[in-house]
Amino acid sequence: MTPKESWASSPRSRRVMLGNRSRDTKPEMAVRRACHARGLRYRVDVRPLPELRRRADLVFPTERIAVFVDGCYWHGCPEHYVASKSNADYWRVKIARNRERDADTDATLLAAGWRVVRAWQHEDPGTVADAVAAVVRARRAG
Numbered sequence: 001m002t003p004k005e006s007w008a009s010s011p012r013s014r015r016v017m018l019g020n021r022s023r024d025t026k027p028e029m030a031v032r033r034a035c036h037a038r039g040l041r042y043r044v045d046v047r048p049l050p051e052l053r054r055r056a057d058l059v060f061p062t063e064r065i066a067v068f069v070d071g072c073y074w075h076g077c078p079e080h081y082v083a084s085k086s087n088a089d090y091w092r093v094k095i096a097r098n099r100e101r102d103a104d105t106d107a108t109l110l111a112a113g114w115r116v117v118r119a120w121q122h123e124d125p126g127t128v129a130d131a132v133a134a135v136v137r138a139r140r141a142g
Helices: 011-019 026-037 088-111 125-141
Strands: 043-046 056-060 065-070 115-120
Touching: 026 056, 026 065, 026 125, 056 125, 065 088, 065 125, 088 115, 115 125
Parallel strands: 065 115
Antiparallel strands: 043 056, 056 065
């Protein structure tokens, strides 16, 4: 797709969008390293449920735990989200849809017996890893 045919509203917007990663982001990698340091082993960037077209950042299949490290902008963090000034209507709807999809993902996984752990990108990776480890230990215990 050439920039002339692009879905982006401007060349700058296109560059920004192309630079966004769907996995292996800095916050996600920090949480993964912290979890690994605590002796946790997990799968990365997989669907918790095969029929669910959504991927979790860390998955503990045996314990049925899905961990999501959500970006403050993309998921509308109540603490750090700042609405875009350009193309504001598009982004307002986009972020609202992302939040609805997150809620639907959580509900679907919970209904299937999974435990969902969500963290914001700004949270301390060690604190997130401690929370994940506690959930894993609780699931393994009983």
